[in-house]
Amino acid sequence: MKREKIPAIVVTRLSIYLRSLAILAQHDVEVISSRHLADMCGINPAQIRRDLSYFGEFGVRGVGYYVNELLFEIRKILGLDKQWRLALVGVGNLGLALLKHPEFQNQRYTFVLAFEKDPKKIGTIVEQLTIAPLNAMNRLVKEKQVEIGVITATPEWAQKAADSLVRAGVRGILNFAPLQLKCPGHVFVEDADFTIKSDALCYKLTSLEPG
Amino acid sequence: MKREKIPAIVVTRLSIYLRSLAILAQHDVEVISSRHLADMCGINPAQIRRDLSYFGEFGVRGVGYYVNELLFEIRKILGLDKQWRLALVGVGNLGLALLKHPEFQNQRYTFVLAFEKDPKKIGTIVEQLTIAPLNAMNRLVKEKQVEIGVITATPEWAQKAADSLVRAGVRGILNFAPLQLKCPGHVFVEDADFTIKSDALCYKLTSLEPG
Numbered sequence: 001m002k003r004e005k006i007p008a009i010v011v012t013r014l015s016i017y018l019r020s021l022a023i024l025a026q027h028d029v030e031v032i033s034s035r036h037l038a039d040m041c042g043i044n045p046a047q048i049r050r051d052l053s054y055f056g057e058f059g060v061r062g063v064g065y066y067v068n069e070l071l072f073e074i075r076k077i078l079g080l081d082k083q084w085r086l087a088l089v090g091v092g093n094l095g096l097a098l099l100k101h102p103e104f105q106n107q108r109y110t111f112v113l114a115f116e117k118d119p120k121k122i123g124t125i126v127e128q129l130t131i132a133p134l135n136a137m138n139r140l141v142k143e144k145q146v147e148i149g150v151i152t153a154t155p156e157w158a159q160k161a162a163d164s165l166v167r168a169g170v171r172g173i174l175n176f177a178p179l180q181l182k183c184p185g186h187v188f189v190e191d192a193d194f195t196i197k198s199d200a201l202c203y204k205l206t207s208l209e210p211g
Numbered sequence: 212m213k214r215e216k217i218p219a220i221v222v223t224r225l226s227i228y229l230r231s232l233a234i235l236a237q238h239d240v241e242v243i244s245s246r247h248l249a250d251m252c253g254i255n256p257a258q259i260r261r262d263l264s265y266f267g268e269f270g271v272r273g274v275g276y277y278v279n280e281l282l283f284e285i286r287k288i289l290g291l292d293k294q295w296r297l298a299l300v301g302v303g304n305l306g307l308a309l310l311k312h313p314e315f316q317n318q319r320y321t322f323v324l325a326f327e328k329d330p331k332k333i334g335t336i337v338e339q340l341t342i343a344p345l346n347a348m349n350r351l352v353k354e355k356q357v358e359i360g361v362i363t364a365t366p367e368w369a370q371k372a373a374d375s376l377v378r379a380g381v382r383g384i385l386n387f388a389p390l391q392l393k394c395p396g397h398v399f400v401e402d403a404d405f406t407i408k409s410d411a412l413c414y415k416l417t418s419l420e421p422g
Contacts, residue, residue: 018410040391079418103405108413172412178230178314198314198403199291200219200223202291204383205399
Protein backbone atom coordinates (compact mmCIF):
# COMPACT_ATOMS: atom_id res chain seq x y z
CA MET A 1 0.00 0.00 0.00
CA LYS A 2 1.55 3.33 -1.10
CA ARG A 3 0.20 6.61 0.28
CA GLU A 4 0.60 10.34 -0.17
CA LYS A 5 3.54 11.70 1.76
CA ILE A 6 2.46 12.54 5.29
CA PRO A 7 4.45 15.17 7.26
CA ALA A 8 7.14 13.48 9.36
CA ILE A 9 5.81 15.15 12.50
CA VAL A 10 2.43 13.45 12.01
CA VAL A 11 4.13 10.08 11.81
CA THR A 12 6.05 10.91 14.99
CA ARG A 13 2.82 11.77 16.78
CA LEU A 14 1.14 8.55 15.60
CA SER A 15 3.95 6.73 17.31
CA ILE A 16 3.27 8.72 20.49
CA TYR A 17 -0.47 7.88 20.34
CA LEU A 18 0.47 4.25 19.84
CA ARG A 19 2.55 4.16 23.03
CA SER A 20 -0.32 5.59 25.10
CA LEU A 21 -2.87 3.26 23.53
CA ALA A 22 -0.64 0.26 24.21
CA ILE A 23 -0.44 1.22 27.90
CA LEU A 24 -4.25 1.59 28.01
CA ALA A 25 -4.76 -1.78 26.32
CA GLN A 26 -2.42 -3.40 28.84
CA HIS A 27 -4.71 -2.08 31.57
CA ASP A 28 -7.80 -3.40 29.73
CA VAL A 29 -9.20 0.07 29.08
CA GLU A 30 -11.71 -0.35 26.23
CA VAL A 31 -12.75 3.22 25.48
CA ILE A 32 -10.93 6.50 26.09
CA SER A 33 -12.26 10.03 25.73
CA SER A 34 -10.42 12.14 23.22
CA ARG A 35 -9.50 14.57 26.02
CA HIS A 36 -8.00 11.86 28.20
CA LEU A 37 -5.96 10.39 25.32
CA ALA A 38 -4.77 13.89 24.42
CA ASP A 39 -3.74 14.49 28.02
CA MET A 40 -1.76 11.23 28.16
CA CYS A 41 0.04 12.17 24.94
CA GLY A 42 0.65 15.80 25.87
CA ILE A 43 -1.04 16.84 22.61
CA ASN A 44 -4.37 18.64 22.20
CA PRO A 45 -7.49 16.71 21.10
CA ALA A 46 -7.97 18.73 17.89
CA GLN A 47 -4.44 17.89 16.80
CA ILE A 48 -5.06 14.18 17.33
CA ARG A 49 -8.23 14.40 15.22
CA ARG A 50 -6.40 16.27 12.45
CA ASP A 51 -3.54 13.77 12.43
CA LEU A 52 -5.86 10.77 12.27
CA SER A 53 -7.95 12.39 9.52
CA TYR A 54 -5.07 11.78 7.10
CA PHE A 55 -5.86 8.10 7.33
CA GLY A 56 -9.64 7.86 7.69
CA GLU A 57 -12.34 8.40 10.30
CA PHE A 58 -11.62 7.32 13.84
CA GLY A 59 -13.39 7.92 17.12
CA VAL A 60 -17.04 8.39 17.95
CA ARG A 61 -18.42 11.82 18.90
CA GLY A 62 -19.37 11.96 22.59
CA VAL A 63 -17.67 8.63 23.24
CA GLY A 64 -14.05 8.89 22.25
CA TYR A 65 -11.80 6.21 20.81
CA TYR A 66 -12.06 2.44 21.03
CA VAL A 67 -8.60 1.59 22.34
CA ASN A 68 -7.99 -1.74 20.62
CA GLU A 69 -9.47 -0.60 17.34
CA LEU A 70 -7.35 2.56 17.18
CA LEU A 71 -4.27 0.63 18.31
CA PHE A 72 -4.84 -1.86 15.50
CA GLU A 73 -5.36 0.88 12.91
CA ILE A 74 -2.30 2.92 13.90
CA ARG A 75 -0.15 -0.21 13.90
CA LYS A 76 -1.39 -0.92 10.38
CA ILE A 77 -0.69 2.66 9.24
CA LEU A 78 2.85 2.56 10.63
CA GLY A 79 3.47 -0.87 9.14
CA LEU A 80 3.76 -2.43 12.59
CA ASP A 81 1.15 -5.12 11.94
CA LYS A 82 4.04 -7.41 11.00
CA GLN A 83 7.35 -8.30 12.64
CA TRP A 84 10.41 -6.56 11.22
CA ARG A 85 13.68 -8.45 10.93
CA LEU A 86 16.69 -6.50 12.18
CA ALA A 87 20.46 -6.91 11.97
CA LEU A 88 22.69 -5.21 14.54
CA VAL A 89 26.06 -3.89 13.42
CA GLY A 90 28.37 -3.13 16.35
CA VAL A 91 28.01 -5.22 19.49
CA GLY A 92 29.39 -2.78 22.07
CA ASN A 93 27.58 -1.67 25.22
CA LEU A 94 24.87 0.20 23.35
CA GLY A 95 24.41 -2.63 20.86
CA LEU A 96 24.04 -5.14 23.68
CA ALA A 97 21.52 -2.92 25.42
CA LEU A 98 19.44 -2.77 22.22
CA LEU A 99 19.56 -6.56 21.76
CA LYS A 100 18.17 -6.93 25.28
CA HIS A 101 15.71 -4.03 25.04
CA PRO A 102 12.02 -4.94 25.45
CA GLU A 103 11.15 -2.78 22.43
CA PHE A 104 13.24 -5.04 20.19
CA GLN A 105 12.02 -8.26 21.76
CA ASN A 106 8.32 -7.83 21.07
CA GLN A 107 5.95 -8.77 18.29
CA ARG A 108 6.97 -5.79 16.15
CA TYR A 109 10.76 -6.16 15.99
CA THR A 110 13.20 -9.03 16.24
CA PHE A 111 16.98 -9.14 15.87
CA VAL A 112 17.99 -12.03 13.63
CA LEU A 113 21.68 -11.17 13.17
CA ALA A 114 24.52 -9.36 14.95
CA PHE A 115 27.81 -8.29 13.36
CA GLU A 116 31.13 -7.13 14.77
CA LYS A 117 34.56 -6.31 13.43
CA ASP A 118 36.35 -7.18 16.70
CA PRO A 119 37.73 -10.74 16.21
CA LYS A 120 37.47 -11.41 19.97
CA LYS A 121 33.68 -11.01 19.84
CA ILE A 122 33.04 -12.91 16.59
CA GLY A 123 31.66 -16.39 17.26
CA THR A 124 30.46 -15.60 20.77
CA ILE A 125 26.75 -15.83 21.52
CA VAL A 126 24.59 -12.97 22.78
CA GLU A 127 20.82 -13.18 23.17
CA GLN A 128 20.81 -16.43 21.19
CA LEU A 129 22.64 -14.84 18.26
CA THR A 130 26.12 -15.90 17.18
CA ILE A 131 28.08 -12.74 16.44
CA ALA A 132 29.12 -12.82 12.79
CA PRO A 133 32.04 -11.17 10.96
CA LEU A 134 31.44 -8.28 8.57
CA ASN A 135 32.53 -10.28 5.53
CA ALA A 136 29.61 -12.65 6.07
CA MET A 137 27.08 -9.82 5.92
CA ASN A 138 26.14 -10.07 2.27
CA ARG A 139 25.29 -13.76 2.49
CA LEU A 140 23.64 -13.77 5.93
CA VAL A 141 21.51 -10.67 5.44
CA LYS A 142 20.01 -12.20 2.30
CA GLU A 143 19.61 -15.62 3.90
CA LYS A 144 17.81 -14.21 6.95
CA GLN A 145 15.82 -11.68 4.90
CA VAL A 146 16.86 -8.73 7.05
CA GLU A 147 14.83 -5.58 6.41
CA ILE A 148 16.41 -3.07 8.80
CA GLY A 149 20.02 -2.54 9.83
CA VAL A 150 20.67 -1.05 13.27
CA ILE A 151 24.08 0.62 13.40
CA THR A 152 25.79 1.10 16.76
CA ALA A 153 29.29 1.00 15.31
CA THR A 154 31.75 3.80 16.15
CA PRO A 155 31.80 6.76 13.72
CA GLU A 156 35.04 5.39 12.21
CA TRP A 157 33.39 2.34 10.66
CA ALA A 158 29.67 3.22 10.69
CA GLN A 159 29.70 4.33 7.03
CA LYS A 160 31.39 1.10 5.98
CA ALA A 161 28.74 -0.82 7.93
CA ALA A 162 25.99 1.12 6.14
CA ASP A 163 27.59 0.48 2.73
CA SER A 164 27.72 -3.25 3.44
CA LEU A 165 24.11 -3.35 4.60
CA VAL A 166 22.96 -1.50 1.48
CA ARG A 167 24.99 -3.81 -0.78
CA ALA A 168 23.29 -6.76 0.90
CA GLY A 169 19.89 -5.29 0.01
CA VAL A 170 18.80 -3.61 3.25
CA ARG A 171 16.47 -0.65 2.59
CA GLY A 172 16.09 0.77 6.11
CA ILE A 173 18.78 1.88 8.57
CA LEU A 174 18.39 3.00 12.17
CA ASN A 175 21.60 4.88 12.87
CA PHE A 176 22.89 5.39 16.43
CA ALA A 177 26.39 6.46 15.33
CA PRO A 178 27.10 10.20 15.65
CA LEU A 179 27.66 10.93 11.96
CA GLN A 180 25.61 11.58 8.82
CA LEU A 181 25.47 8.37 6.79
CA LYS A 182 25.56 8.66 3.02
CA CYS A 183 23.20 6.15 1.43
CA PRO A 184 21.60 5.83 -2.00
CA GLY A 185 18.15 7.35 -2.54
CA HIS A 186 16.24 4.08 -2.27
CA VAL A 187 17.46 3.56 1.32
CA PHE A 188 15.68 5.19 4.28
CA VAL A 189 17.86 6.28 7.19
CA GLU A 190 16.56 7.42 10.59
CA ASP A 191 19.03 8.99 13.00
CA ALA A 192 18.57 7.77 16.56
CA ASP A 193 21.79 9.36 17.78
CA PHE A 194 20.99 10.85 21.19
CA THR A 195 23.93 13.27 21.19
CA ILE A 196 21.83 15.58 18.99
CA LYS A 197 19.18 15.57 21.72
CA SER A 198 21.59 16.19 24.57
CA ASP A 199 23.15 19.09 22.64
CA ALA A 200 19.67 20.56 22.01
CA LEU A 201 18.93 20.30 25.73
CA CYS A 202 22.14 22.14 26.65
CA TYR A 203 21.30 24.86 24.13
CA LYS A 204 17.89 25.36 25.75
CA LEU A 205 19.32 25.38 29.28
CA THR A 206 21.92 27.93 28.22
CA SER A 207 19.98 30.24 25.94
CA LEU A 208 16.25 30.09 26.58
CA GLU A 209 14.23 31.53 29.40
CA PRO A 210 12.18 28.86 31.16
CA GLY A 211 8.86 28.61 29.26
CA MET B 212 23.31 35.02 27.63
CA LYS B 213 19.67 34.88 26.47
CA ARG B 214 18.85 34.89 22.75
CA GLU B 215 15.89 35.07 20.42
CA LYS B 216 14.27 31.70 19.95
CA ILE B 217 15.99 29.83 17.13
CA PRO B 218 14.06 27.11 15.24
CA ALA B 219 14.73 23.70 16.78
CA ILE B 220 15.84 22.34 13.41
CA VAL B 221 18.64 24.94 13.26
CA VAL B 222 19.87 23.84 16.68
CA THR B 223 19.78 20.22 15.47
CA ARG B 224 21.86 21.12 12.43
CA LEU B 225 24.40 23.03 14.56
CA SER B 226 24.90 19.79 16.44
CA ILE B 227 25.47 17.98 13.12
CA TYR B 228 28.03 20.60 12.03
CA LEU B 229 29.73 20.21 15.40
CA ARG B 230 30.17 16.46 14.93
CA SER B 231 31.80 16.92 11.52
CA LEU B 232 34.04 19.74 12.74
CA ALA B 233 35.15 17.61 15.71
CA ILE B 234 36.18 14.81 13.32
CA LEU B 235 38.10 17.32 11.18
CA ALA B 236 39.84 18.80 14.22
CA GLN B 237 40.87 15.31 15.33
CA HIS B 238 42.55 14.90 11.96
CA ASP B 239 44.27 18.28 12.31
CA VAL B 240 42.40 19.84 9.40
CA GLU B 241 42.71 23.61 9.85
CA VAL B 242 40.50 24.98 7.08
CA ILE B 243 37.57 23.41 5.27
CA SER B 244 35.75 24.67 2.19
CA SER B 245 32.08 25.34 2.71
CA ARG B 246 31.27 22.74 0.04
CA HIS B 247 33.34 20.04 1.72
CA LEU B 248 31.81 20.73 5.15
CA ALA B 249 28.33 20.69 3.58
CA ASP B 250 29.09 17.38 1.92
CA MET B 251 30.27 15.84 5.21
CA CYS B 252 27.08 17.00 6.92
CA GLY B 253 24.74 16.03 4.08
CA ILE B 254 23.39 19.60 4.07
CA ASN B 255 23.82 22.22 1.34
CA PRO B 256 26.35 25.06 1.78
CA ALA B 257 23.71 27.83 1.58
CA GLN B 258 21.77 26.20 4.43
CA ILE B 259 24.88 26.12 6.60
CA ARG B 260 25.49 29.81 5.92
CA ARG B 261 21.86 30.68 6.75
CA ASP B 262 21.96 28.67 9.98
CA LEU B 263 25.19 30.26 11.14
CA SER B 264 23.94 33.76 10.24
CA TYR B 265 21.57 33.56 13.23
CA PHE B 266 24.61 33.82 15.45
CA GLY B 267 27.05 36.09 13.63
CA GLU B 268 29.45 36.02 10.69
CA PHE B 269 31.49 32.89 10.15
CA GLY B 270 33.65 31.70 7.31
CA VAL B 271 35.76 33.59 4.79
CA ARG B 272 34.67 33.94 1.16
CA GLY B 273 36.87 31.88 -1.15
CA VAL B 274 38.50 30.14 1.81
CA GLY B 275 35.82 28.40 3.85
CA TYR B 276 35.70 27.89 7.57
CA TYR B 277 38.50 27.76 10.11
CA VAL B 278 37.77 24.44 11.79
CA ASN B 279 38.86 25.17 15.35
CA GLU B 280 37.34 28.62 15.35
CA LEU B 281 33.94 27.41 14.13
CA LEU B 282 34.08 24.43 16.50
CA PHE B 283 34.72 26.80 19.39
CA GLU B 284 31.91 29.15 18.34
CA ILE B 285 29.30 26.41 17.85
CA ARG B 286 30.23 24.86 21.20
CA LYS B 287 29.70 28.25 22.79
CA ILE B 288 26.35 28.74 21.04
CA LEU B 289 25.10 25.32 22.16
CA GLY B 290 26.35 25.87 25.69
CA LEU B 291 28.92 23.10 25.34
CA ASP B 292 31.87 25.24 26.38
CA LYS B 293 31.36 23.91 29.90
CA GLN B 294 30.92 20.44 31.36
CA TRP B 295 27.34 19.45 32.23
CA ARG B 296 26.67 17.39 35.34
CA LEU B 297 24.28 14.50 34.75
CA ALA B 298 22.34 12.10 36.96
CA LEU B 299 21.19 8.75 35.56
CA VAL B 300 17.87 7.34 36.74
CA GLY B 301 17.48 3.67 35.88
CA VAL B 302 20.62 1.52 35.77
CA GLY B 303 19.42 -1.21 33.39
CA ASN B 304 21.20 -2.28 30.20
CA LEU B 305 20.56 0.99 28.42
CA GLY B 306 21.54 3.04 31.48
CA LEU B 307 24.79 1.12 31.81
CA ALA B 308 25.54 1.63 28.11
CA LEU B 309 25.06 5.38 28.54
CA LEU B 310 27.31 5.52 31.62
CA LYS B 311 30.04 3.86 29.53
CA HIS B 312 29.34 5.80 26.34
CA PRO B 313 32.22 7.96 25.03
CA GLU B 314 29.78 10.84 24.46
CA PHE B 315 29.07 11.00 28.19
CA GLN B 316 32.68 10.56 29.23
CA ASN B 317 34.14 13.59 27.47
CA GLN B 318 34.75 17.20 28.35
CA ARG B 319 31.13 18.19 27.67
CA TYR B 320 29.18 15.73 29.84
CA THR B 321 29.88 13.80 33.01
CA PHE B 322 27.67 11.51 35.07
CA VAL B 323 28.00 12.37 38.75
CA LEU B 324 25.12 10.25 40.12
CA ALA B 325 23.16 7.07 39.30
CA PHE B 326 19.83 6.05 40.85
CA GLU B 327 17.88 2.79 40.91
CA LYS B 328 14.78 1.49 42.61
CA ASP B 329 15.94 -2.15 42.53
CA PRO B 330 17.34 -2.84 46.06
CA LYS B 331 19.76 -5.44 44.64
CA LYS B 332 21.53 -2.77 42.58
CA ILE B 333 21.61 -0.02 45.22
CA GLY B 334 25.05 0.31 46.81
CA THR B 335 26.88 -1.43 43.97
CA ILE B 336 29.47 0.52 42.00
CA VAL B 337 29.35 1.14 38.25
CA GLU B 338 31.78 3.37 36.41
CA GLN B 339 33.04 4.74 39.75
CA LEU B 340 29.52 5.72 40.84
CA THR B 341 27.78 4.14 43.82
CA ILE B 342 24.19 3.46 42.78
CA ALA B 343 21.91 5.43 45.09
CA PRO B 344 18.29 4.86 46.14
CA LEU B 345 15.51 7.12 44.86
CA ASN B 346 14.80 8.54 48.30
CA ALA B 347 18.29 10.05 48.40
CA MET B 348 17.70 11.96 45.18
CA ASN B 349 16.64 15.27 46.64
CA ARG B 350 19.71 15.56 48.84
CA LEU B 351 22.29 14.14 46.41
CA VAL B 352 21.15 16.07 43.34
CA LYS B 353 21.51 19.34 45.24
CA GLU B 354 24.81 18.32 46.81
CA LYS B 355 26.34 17.33 43.44
CA GLN B 356 24.75 20.29 41.62
CA VAL B 357 23.21 18.09 38.92
CA GLU B 358 21.91 20.04 35.92
CA ILE B 359 20.49 17.30 33.70
CA GLY B 360 18.60 14.12 34.57
CA VAL B 361 18.89 11.21 32.14
CA ILE B 362 15.92 8.86 32.48
CA THR B 363 16.26 5.25 31.34
CA ALA B 364 13.67 3.92 33.79
CA THR B 365 10.81 1.75 32.51
CA PRO B 366 7.62 3.62 31.52
CA GLU B 367 6.01 2.49 34.80
CA TRP B 368 8.24 4.64 36.99
CA ALA B 369 9.73 7.16 34.54
CA GLN B 370 7.20 9.86 35.48
CA LYS B 371 7.95 9.39 39.17
CA ALA B 372 11.65 9.67 38.39
CA ALA B 373 11.02 12.92 36.49
CA ASP B 374 8.92 14.32 39.36
CA SER B 375 11.71 13.59 41.84
CA LEU B 376 14.35 15.17 39.60
CA VAL B 377 12.23 18.30 39.19
CA ARG B 378 11.59 18.50 42.95
CA ALA B 379 15.33 18.33 43.49
CA GLY B 380 15.81 21.34 41.20
CA VAL B 381 16.83 19.74 37.89
CA ARG B 382 15.83 21.91 34.90
CA GLY B 383 16.77 19.62 32.01
CA ILE B 384 15.70 16.04 31.31
CA LEU B 385 16.89 13.69 28.58
CA ASN B 386 14.17 11.05 28.41
CA PHE B 387 14.81 7.60 26.95
CA ALA B 388 11.61 6.07 28.36
CA PRO B 389 8.83 5.50 25.81
CA LEU B 390 6.27 7.85 27.29
CA GLN B 391 5.46 11.57 27.32
CA LEU B 392 6.72 13.04 30.58
CA LYS B 393 4.66 15.76 32.22
CA CYS B 394 6.91 18.44 33.68
CA PRO B 395 6.37 22.04 34.79
CA GLY B 396 7.01 24.81 32.27
CA HIS B 397 10.41 25.79 33.64
CA VAL B 398 11.82 22.32 32.89
CA PHE B 399 13.13 21.40 29.42
CA VAL B 400 12.56 17.82 28.28
CA GLU B 401 14.17 16.24 25.20
CA ASP B 402 12.89 12.85 24.08
CA ALA B 403 15.68 10.50 23.05
CA ASP B 404 13.40 7.48 22.85
CA PHE B 405 14.48 5.57 19.75
CA THR B 406 11.18 3.66 19.38
CA ILE B 407 9.75 6.78 17.72
CA LYS B 408 12.55 6.57 15.16
CA SER B 409 12.14 2.86 14.50
CA ASP B 410 8.39 3.32 14.03
CA ALA B 411 9.02 6.18 11.56
CA LEU B 412 11.39 3.94 9.64
CA CYS B 413 8.81 1.16 9.39
CA TYR B 414 6.24 3.65 8.19
CA LYS B 415 8.56 4.79 5.39
CA LEU B 416 9.45 1.24 4.39
CA THR B 417 5.77 0.33 4.28
CA SER B 418 4.19 3.41 2.72
CA LEU B 419 6.68 5.44 0.73
CA GLU B 420 8.20 4.78 -2.64
CA PRO B 421 11.99 4.79 -2.46
CA GLY B 422 13.12 8.42 -2.98
